[in-house]
Amino acid sequence: xxxxxxxxxxxxxxxxxxxxxxxxxxxxxxxxxxxxxxxxxxxxxxxxxxxxxxxxxxxxxxxxxxxxxxxxxxxxxxxxxxxxxxxxxxxxxxxxxxxxxxxxxxxxxxxxxxxxxxxxxxxxxxxxxxxxxxxxxxxxxxxxxxxxxxxxxxxxxxxxxxxxxxxxxxxxxxxxxxxxxxxxxxxxxxxxxxxxxxxxxxxxxx
Ligand SMILES: Cc1cc2nc3c(=O)[nH]c(=O)nc-3n(C[C@H](O)[C@H](O)[C@H](O)COP(=O)(O)O)c2cc1C
Numbered sequence: 001x002x003x004x005x006x007x008x009x010x011x012x013x014x015x016x017x018x019x020x021x022x023x024x025x026x027x028x029x030x031x032x033x034x035x036x037x038x039x040x041x042x043x044x045x046x047x048x049x050x051x052x053x054x055x056x057x058x059x060x061x062x063x064x065x066x067x068x069x070x071x072x073x074x075x076x077x078x079x080x081x082x083x084x085x086x087x088x089x090x091x092x093x094x095x096x097x098x099x100x101x102x103x104x105x106x107x108x109x110x111x112x113x114x115x116x117x118x119x120x121x122x123x124x125x126x127x128x129x130x131x132x133x134x135x136x137x138x139x140x141x142x143x144x145x146x147x148x149x150x151x152x153x154x155x156x157x158x159x160x161x162x163x164x165x166x167x168x169x170x171x172x173x174x175x176x177x178x179x180x181x182x183x184x185x186x187x188x189x190x191x192x193x194x195x196x197x198x199x200x201x202x203x204x205x206x
Contacts, residue, residue: 013199014061017175017191021059024090024097024177031092040087041066043077050077056088057116063169064101065108067116069133070164076134078105084170096180103172113166118158125159126150176204 028036037056042049052074054066064086068074078084086101117125129150130143137143150159172193179187186206193199 013191013201014193016201017172017177017199018059018061020177021099021175024093024099025056025059025088027093028090028097031090033090033092036090038088039064039066040085041074042085042087043074043081044083045077045080050074056086057167063103063171065112065167065169067113067165067167069128069131070107070166071133071135073134078168082106086170094179095182098176098178098180100174100176100178101170101172102174103170106169106171108167108169110166114161116167117161117165122159125161126154128165129153129159129162178206 025036035055038053039056040051041054042051044050050073054068054074056064057067058065082105084103084105086099088097088099090097090099117128120128126147130147132146154160174193175191177187177189179189181187184206188204188206189201190204191199191201
């Protein structure tokens with residue numbers, strides 16, 4: 001999670017927001033949050049929202065990354081409507097911290113997905129071949145069978161990344177930090193990019 005260190009960059013609200021995010025995530029990890037990188041991912045298809053948890057696998061000036069199956073329900077949502085919202089909750093920080101990220105979503109370049117896939121445990125790599133994520137599973141034995149097939153197929157070498165598995169990048173145009181406080185006197189700091197691409201920041205009533 002690296003950001004350009006220049007003084008100009010440091011003064012830009014977007015860089016300030018990313019630096020704040022990094023700092024909070026590091027504190028959440030240090031505070032022993034059980035799943036600090038877990039985030040709700042909300043997508044919308046035909047006007048109907050769908051939400052599920054995925055894991056953040058990096059955030060930098062390009063955006064917030066996660067990995068999944070490109071034929072899953074969430075991928076179908078994103079094919080139809082490339083906008084998403086992310087939501088983190090870190091209960092152990094202060095009186096609770098929430099971070100909300102919204103933006104357009106794009107697929108990561110194959111090279112990035114290859115690089116991340118190569119770092120995954122072999123069992124997860126085989127699982128990516130075996131799972132038809134979000135498709136009906138008529139019989140759990142069918143999944144075990146597909147896993148065994150993948151094991152046999154790649155028994156003698158590395159497991160390549162399936163082309164149906166890879167990463168997405170949420171390119172933010174809005175990042176909100178919500179800091180819980182006693183008596184509901186919460187603080188909300190919003191960073192947003194306008195149509196001209198200029199980032200500004202401000203506060204909201206809780
Ligand atoms: C803590 C946690 C982490 C998860 N991380 C991921 C992830 O990084 N990628 C993923 O595809 N699914 C992940 N899942 C499973 C998703 O929540 C979801 O069940 C799955 O992606 C199918 O969603 P869909 O049918 O809406 O596409 C995770 C679930 C939990 C509870």
